Amino acid sequence: MKVLTSLWLVTILTLSGCAAAPEPAVFDVTGIWEYSLTASDGNTYDAGSIVFDGSPESGTYLLLNIYNIEYSGTYTVSGIRLQLAGDENWQGTLLSSDRLEGTFEYSDASGAWTAVKLP
Numbered sequence: 001m002k003v004l005t006s007l008w009l010v011t012i013l014t015l016s017g018c019a020a021a022p023e024p025a026v027f028d029v030t031g032i033w034e035y036s037l038t039a040s041d042g043n044t045y046d047a048g049s050i051v052f053d054g055s056p057e058s059g060t061y062l063l064l065n066i067y068n069i070e071y072s073g074t075y076t077v078s079g080i081r082l083q084l085a086g087d088e089n090w091q092g093t094l095l096s097s098d099r100l101e102g103t104f105e106y107s108d109a110s111g112a113w114t115a116v117k118l119p
Contacts, residue, residue: 027094028056035115037104045109063088
């Protein structure tokens with residue numbers, strides 16, 4: 001009986017490990033976010049706000065940086081991946097419904113960026 005119970009337990013545990021991995025959550029990026037870019041030397045390169053307008057999967061963005069310069073373009077979301085195209089071309093990952101992080105690269109600097117969604 002102990003052997004049968006042990007065999008049954010091993011089978012259940014093995015089968016539970018074969019379950020499909022859960023799909024990543026789809027986050028809605030629309031709204032206002034505060035962002036900061038940190039250059040590879042550790043200094044803040046830029047900061048400001050970015051507004052995403054559209055659907056959870058795609059739409060337009062309007063970015064206003066600390067120098068009061070506006071940039072705009074489009075965004076797309078695929079799973080937890082975010083892509084900005086247009087004036088700013090950034091790659092990012094949606095960590096949660098209110099936190100983004102990613103990388104940027106310009107001719108004079110590169111590094112990481114983070115953003116937090118405002119309530």
